[in-house]
Amino acid sequence: MRRYIILLLITGNVWTQTDFDRLVLKDGTTYLGEYSKTEKEIVYFKPQNAFAFQPVPVPLIKRLKLKDGEYIIGINSKSGKEGSWKGCCYMIIIIGSIVAREGLFKPPKGGIYLP
Numbered sequence: 268m269r270r271y272i273i274l275l276l277i278t279g280n281v282w283t284q285t286d287f288d289r290l291v292l293k294d295g296t297t298y299l300g301e302y303s304k305t306e307k308e309i310v311y312f313k314p315q316n317a318f319a320f321q322p323v324p325v326p327l328i329k330r331l332k333l334k335d336g337e338y339i340i341g342i343n344s345k346s347g348k349e350g351s352w353k354g355c356c357y358m359i360i361i362i363g364s365i366v367a368r369e370g371l372f373k374p375p376k377g378g379i380y381l382p
Contacts (some may be wrong), residue, residue, distance in 0.1 A: 286316065290323070291330040291341075302333060310340070 289298040290312050303311040303320045310328060311320040330341030 272377075280345070286334060288334050289330070289332045290314075291305065291332075292323075292327050293329045302331060302339065305339070 288302040290298040298314045300314040308325045313320045331339040
């Protein structure tokens with residue numbers, strides 16, 4: 268019963284946080300709120316329970332993730348996503364060639380795999 272209560276609390280916490288954008292500063296401080304716009308080197312962000320948008324200099328921001336999952340600032344911006352897919356494909360090719368070359372994957376004598 269205790270596990271279910273903890274799971275329910277965690278699930279509820281996750282659902283409540285998906286309606287907000289997430290701003291993470293380089294010092295580790297995280298804010299949930301609403302992203303408005305970026306002008307030159309200033310991001311306008313309204314934290315939860317604030318009355319107005321606050322100007323935040325871009326050099327102080329580590330990550331800015333919108334509620335739909337898109338990154339405005341951070342390691343997973345559009346250029347980072349392309350690089351991660353390429354890296355993943357390269358790793359699959361490299362590991363596959365190592366396995367094939369070393370003979371680590373050998374079919375059974377009958378040639379049929381059963382799950």
